[in-house]
Amino acid sequence: MDSLLKKKVWRLLLCVGLLMIMEDPRGASAAWLNAHATFYGGDDSSGTMGGACGYGILYTDGYGIKTAALSMALFNDGKSCGGCYEIVCDAAQVPQWCLKSTSITITATNFCPPNYDLPSNNGGWCNPPRPHFDMSQPAFETIAKYRAGIVPILYRRARCERDEGIRFTINGRDYFELVLISSVAGAGEIWSVWIKGSKANQWEAMSRNWGSNWQSLTYFNGQSLSFRVQASDGQIVTALDLVPSTWQFGQSFKSSVQF
Structure with missing residues (x-):
């Protein structure tokens, strides 16, 4: 009976898992990965306009303020431009800096260059091989407190949603x-x-x-x-x-x- 019960439990868990994968249109089955996030561009995001992806005014190009510059490990020589990522502050590590369990989906619109004069764990946040998101300040402040400066995050790929055509x-x-x-x-x-x-x-x-x-x-x-x-x-x-x-x-x- 114990063996039969275990089989039933495993079947139930498998069905639940499959339902969760099928019901999430953003692909929540993708594993969460670890990285860190900082911010730039000012509280109005004016400093995020333009950048290494070639976009001009991010408002008219369909991206707004929910954007980030990617480190070399993620940027992929510009091939990652336009990709979207769901990001959440890792409250298990820094509960004092995270804002609840809020997540945000950002678009990659810029490149965060490495700074080899500083160590990767103290200023050289975008040095390879670190995955890092330098988010617009308003985007960062939806998941973490401004005073934190840098926070550990969890991220995964997400579907991009746009209000207009290409x-x-x-x-x-x-x-x-x-x-x-x-x-x-x-x-x-x-x-x-x-x-x-x-x-x-x-x-x-x-x-x-x-x-x-x-x-x-x-x-x-x-x-x-x-x-x-x-x-x-x-x-x-x-x-x-x-x-x-x-x-x-x-x-x-x-x-x-x-x-």
């Missing part, structure tokens, strides 16, 4: 289109991008220039443009004839497609 901003010059792609939902991270002019029959693969900026060396002036974007989870969306033939460098175009 945005394409075209910079550069003739024969050099530098396209900033922002406001990306789902996985958030961009894996591949293709562009097609109205005079072309095939899609042309673009290459990552830096951060979320992708480039083409084709002369597209006077053509309407379409874009195809593949996220890091493999999903693909296509914005057909998004950009009219009268486009100019410096313009931004908001699509109706989203992950």
Whole structure:
């Protein structure tokens, strides 16, 4: 009987676990990982604008104040730009600094550079191989007290939620289109991008220039443009004839497609 009872208990626990995995749309089955968090940018987040991912004004690019700069261990040479992470202060370690059990989902919009003049456990927080989040100050203050300065955290990957479609901003010059792609939902991270002019029959693969900026060396002036974007989870969306033939460098175009 004891053996039969144990089997029933294990089956019950397995069913509960499966239900928990299936019912959480953000992928709560992902393991929580340890890291630390600091903050920057001021209480209005003005100091977080721009940065190593190439985003401009984070409000108009769809990211707002819930952002963070990633250490070298997480930034992945810019491939992590746009990815989202759920973060909670580790109250088991510093209950005096954590704010309840509040979590926040942030977007990676910048790079936290290493400081090899300082030790990793005393100032060189973003030195490899440490995973570290330098959060915007308002984001940090949703999980921990300002006076803490730095706190241990738990983090995991999360789905990105956006209020609008993917945005394409075209910079550069003739024969050099530098396209900033922002406001990306789902996985958030961009894996591949293709562009097609109205005079072309095939899609042309673009290459990552830096951060979320992708480039083409084709002369597209006077053509309407379409874009195809593949996220890091493999999903693909296509914005057909998004950009009219009268486009100019410096313009931004908001699509109706989203992950």
